Amino acid sequence: MKAKLQEQDFKNAAKALNCEVAAIKAVAEVESRSDGFLPTDEPVILFERHIFSKLTKGIFDKSHPNISNPTSGGYGTVSQQHKRLQTAVALDRNAALMSASWGKFQIMGFNFTLAGYNSLQQFVTAMYSSEAEHLSAFVQYIKNTFLDDELRDKRWTDFARKYNGPLYYKNKYDTKLAAAYKKYKN
Structure with missing residues (x-):
């Protein structure tokens, strides 16, 4: 822990x-x-499919609508977030990591700087x-x-x-x- x-x-x-x-x-x-x-010792995250869609210009919206979608939502449970992130990472690593909010204060990955x-x-x-x-x-x-x-x-x-x-x-x-x-x- x-x-x-x-x-x-x-x-x-x-x-x-x-x-x-x-x-x-x-x-x-x-x-x-x-x-x-x-x-599992993984940080709490929330994967934001609408951010991923925006960062990837919607190229995965049709093939992976649960991961890439111009509409927010479809989050699923807390325990499903890392699996969703892993699926997105396989499509576009940087966009995926920037599309999640991270940790105790849920800071979006695109705000890393x-x-x-x-x-x-x-x-x-x-x-x-x-x-x-x-x-x-x-x-x-x-x-x-x-x-x-x-x-x-x-x-x-x-x-x-x-x-x-x-x-x-x-x-x-x-x-x-x-x-x-x-x-x-x-």
Whole structure:
């Protein structure tokens, strides 16, 4: 089993972002709903078929509609994600790795530079190594996308829109973040 984040890890991240520990814990809970790793020691991922379709210009949409599709959805269970990713990797490795959200904070692979990594492979390797790397990537991503003020001020709607995209409201990310923050604040 991979080491879990400790309270001091959250405190260090909160200090780096000048925000509350409860805010970071809220994001972790809403994004991964669990640990950063599966029982198999693989990082929690979500393969986004619509991103894969976009990155590959739809060339696999007809042959592999469950892996490449201009419409989001069709995710399946958490346990199916790595199999879906492996299928996509066999078609186009870089596009596949960039089309998954990774780890405890579900950072999209295409954001590897914003998460502080020099290459996609370096990012993926880090996501397989530890929850501490997941947190480090999150801190760098938040700094590089200037989301620290939304997190600090607990502007959950603004944070959710920028972190999850303009359709954040469909999954009520802002409401879930506010509720999780309240839980950890107490």
